Amino acid sequence: MYRRRNRFPFKILFFVMAFSFVLVGFFIGYYRMGPSHEEEIPFVNENENIDDRDEEMLSQEDLIPLEDENNTSVTSLQDSIGQETKIIYKTFYTECENTIEEVLTPISSMIGLNEEGFTEYLQRNNLLFSVESFSNDEVVLIQSKNAICPQHYNHYLITEKDGNIAIYHINNRGDKILIETTSIPVSILPQVDQLKLQKGILRKTKEEAYQLLEDYSS
Known part of the structure; x- marks a missing residue:
């Protein structure tokens, strides 16, 4: 009897080899085209503090310019007026060399303004005050007046008039009313007293004013 010889399965072998080449090519291509490990893990200096870098980035974000309602460029780190800011008004009176302070809360149109x-705002509203200091906690304004402060109303002023010593009364409105011009010349007094009289010497009562005249005439 004739026995049929088994043939070697060349077709199966061909498909196995072809599949193997495709699989190997896939992995080689993926490795070459895929992201490298160096790109996946950024390089970090061992001496660099990550928290410091975060704080630096935050500080740069805080400096992003903002625009207020008056189109004045500010930054979030600048001081500005808030609801709790104290507005201190200081008035210096040149004739008595006294300073009066008044502390007020800011009005709504002041809220959010920086120093500039x-x-x-002060110039736009024709206010005679200038900014002496500016912070979130308090804003100090100052002005000068060639007058006598209200604390010295109803006082007496001893000063110079036409070369002689004179006495004035300061009424409730701050007006100076001449009471008497004496015959005592200012020139006979020491230089220190002459300078004092040029500025004016204040006394609370008429008796104190005339007592000073007696001291100068003696």
């Missing part, structure tokens, strides 16, 4: 914007 607030200075423009």
Whole structure:
């Protein structure tokens, strides 16, 4: 009897080899085209503090310019007027060399202004005050007046008039009313007293004013 010889399965072998080449090519291509490990893990200096870098980035974000309602460029780190800011008004009276302070809360149109914007606000509203200091906690304004402060109303002023010593009464409105011009010349007094009389010497009562005249005439 004739026995049929088994043939070697060349077709199966061909498909196995072809599949193997495709699989190997896939992995080689993926490795070459895929992201490298160096790109996946950024390089970090061992001496660099990550928290410091985060704080630096935050500080740069805080400096992003903002625009207030008056188109004045500010930054979030600048001081500005808030609801709790104290507005201190100081008035210096040149004739008595006294300073009167008044502390008020800011009005709504002041809220949010920085120093530059607030200075423009004072000029726009024709206020005679200038900014002496500016912070979130308090804003100090100052002005000068060639007058006598209200604390010295109803006082007596001893000063110079036409070369002689004179006495004035300061009424409730701050007006100076001449009471008497004496015959005592200012020139006979020491230089220190002459300078004092040029500025004016204040006394609370008429008796104190005339007592000073007696001291100068003696």
